[in-house]
Amino acid sequence: MKTNEFYESFYQPYQISNMSRSTYKVRELFITNYLLKPYGEMAINDITADTINGIYEDAERNGLKPNSIFGIYAALSTFFHLAMQNNLIAINPIIKAKRIYPQPE
Secondary structure (H helix, E strand, O other), X not given: OEHHXXXXXXXXXXXXXXXXXXXXXXXXXXXXHHHHHHHOOOEHHHOOHHHHHHHHHHHXXXXXXXXXXXXXXXXXXHHHHXXXXXXXXXXXXXXXXXOOOOOOO
C-alpha cells in the first residue's frame, strides 16, 4: 500500500475520530508537507529510519523550531504505529530513527 493511500484509508479517519480538531489539523499539516508530498507514492513498508531522519533534517532546514519537529515526530509515531497495528509494516521506522524530545519553553 502506498503511503498516501494509508493516510486516506486509515490515518486520516483515525485522527478525525480520536484527536481534537486543533491537534488533527496540525498533524495533518505535518504529515502532508513532510511525509506525503515527498514520499506519498512510496510503499509504506519502504519508508525507513533514514527516510524519517531526512524528514527531521528537512524540517530543521526549513526553520522549524524544536517543538514543531517534536510535533512531526508525534504525528509520524502515530502514523507508523497505526500501520503496524494494521499489519502493513513489520518494523516501525520511528524506533530506529533519531529520537526527538520536546524542549522546555
